[in-house]
Amino acid sequence: MNPMNKSEMRAVRIHDYGGPEQMKLERIAIPEPAANEVLIKVRAAGVNPIDWKTREGYLAEIIPHALPLTLGWDLVGEVTGVGKQIEKWQYGDEVFACQDLTKNGSYAEYITVSGDLLSAKPKTLSWQEAAAVPLVTLTAWQALNDMAQIKKGDRVLIHAGAGGVGIAAIQLAKRVGATVYTTASSRNIDFLKELGADEVIDYTKYDFSELENLDIIIDTMGGEVLEKSWATLKKGGRLVSIAEIPNKALSDKYEINASFCFIQPNSEQLSMIANLIDSGTLSVEVDSVFSLDEIDKAHEKSESGHTRGKIVIKVQEDK
Numbered sequence: 404m405n406p407m408n409k410s411e412m413r414a415v416r417i418h419d420y421g422g423p424e425q426m427k428l429e430r431i432a433i434p435e436p437a438a439n440e441v442l443i444k445v446r447a448a449g450v451n452p453i454d455w456k457t458r459e460g461y462l463a464e465i466i467p468h469a470l471p472l473t474l475g476w477d478l479v480g481e482v483t484g485v486g487k488q489i490e491k492w493q494y495g496d497e498v499f500a501c502q503d504l505t506k507n508g509s510y511a512e513y514i515t516v517s518g519d520l521l522s523a524k525p526k527t528l529s530w531q532e533a534a535a536v537p538l539v540t541l542t543a544w545q546a547l548n549d550m551a552q553i554k555k556g557d558r559v560l561i562h563a564g565a566g567g568v569g570i571a572a573i574q575l576a577k578r579v580g581a582t583v584y585t586t587a588s589s590r591n592i593d594f595l596k597e598l599g600a601d602e603v604i605d606y607t608k609y610d611f612s613e614l615e616n617l618d619i620i621i622d623t624m625g626g627e628v629l630e631k632s633w634a635t636l637k638k639g640g641r642l643v644s645i646a647e648i649p650n651k652a653l654s655d656k657y658e659i660n661a662s663f664c665f666i667q668p669n670s671e672q673l674s675m676i677a678n679l680i681d682s683g684t685l686s687v688e689v690d691s692v693f694s695l696d697e698i699d700k701a702h703e704k705s706e707s708g709h710t711r712g713k714i715v716i717k718v719q720e721d722k
């Protein structure tokens with residue numbers, strides 16, 4: 404590659420939907436922040452299943468994207484430019500965010516983000532740990548608090564406890580005093596007990612559907628897992644799926660308040676999450692770290708469906 408022009412950056416983009424080969428590490432112009440936006444030098448980006456689902460085109464009818472598209476919606480970095488209307492943020496501030504899912508993402512050295520989506524980076528986390536937080540923790544927060552209205556004493560089942568959303572959800576549910584059941588394979592049992600889960604069901608040996616009288620289920624799997632979940636809830640229980648829209652006929656039959664949760668970037672909630680992290684209430688698990696030019700390996704790992712915690716892209720070297 405030729406030496407880089409100072410107005411250029413490296414970014415991983417797709418020009419068409421499809422497999423990992425569609426992702427190209429390219430040199431493109433550094434974006435200019437609009438009046439309400441902040442330009443951020445990205446230190447690290449988080450990888451989420453939505454990244455490869457978007458790459459494949461599975462979400463093309465739900466989220467309108469213009470191609471070429473820079474993937475990745477979790478970011479942490481430093482403010483390097485602000486639009487005319489921005490008062491809260493200034494050069495050098497360390498920030499993190501879940502980017503607007505309709506916009507260009509964070510697999511890039513720079514990104515412009517609406518100023519009202521940014522929060523101060525948790526002080527106790529490294530860049531790479533902070534990049535693992537926004538999308539999954541906001542999803543868990545919104546599913547448990549906004550949708551399921553979790554409260555002390557609730558008996559909650561969180562499917563796929565060792566995934567990005569599961570790890571956040573277990574800790575957020577324990578924080579309010581719920582009893583937490585979760586599912587995972589054998590290798591994650593001890594890890595999830597240490598994280599605070601009251602009972603970890605090894606799905607390779609046992610059937611979670613023997614549980615009964617649950618107040619809340621957070622479904623991260625859909626399909627057969629969702630189908631078998633209904634009968635484990637008490638009448639009037641709450642089922643929140645982040646994987647598939649729950650069947651209305653079944654929610655009526657079992658008398659369950661069922662809903663689908665779709666993550667909304669939210670800086671107020673993310674700031675509360677950052678405070679919980681800095682006060683030691685919430686911990687972060689990074690599964691693996693890749694560089695921008697290893698993006699195909701990062702997606703392959705995410706698509707395997709068996710990571711513990713988060714995959715992170717190191718975009719710039721740590722200071």
Ligand SMILES: NC(=O)c1ccc[n+]([C@@H]2O[C@H](COP(=O)([O-])OP(=O)(O)OC[C@H]3O[C@@H](n4cnc5c(N)ncnc54)[C@H](OP(=O)(O)O)[C@@H]3O)[C@@H](O)[C@H]2O)c1
Pocket residue numbers: 451452453538539542562563564565566567568569586587588589590591606623624644645646664665666705708709710711712
């Ligand atoms: N609607 C939304 O807004 C929203 C937001 C975020 C995520 N999502 C979706 O929610 C799902 C979960 O996201 P994520 O980021 O947590 O994914 P993830 O980190 O890739 O989840 C991986 C985890 O799933 C576990 N797992 C796989 N099969 C399992 C099974 N049969 N039973 C229990 N656990 C199983 C694995 O544990 P083992 O290795 O122990 O098997 C692994 O730890 C994805 O489909 C994602 O697209 C939706």
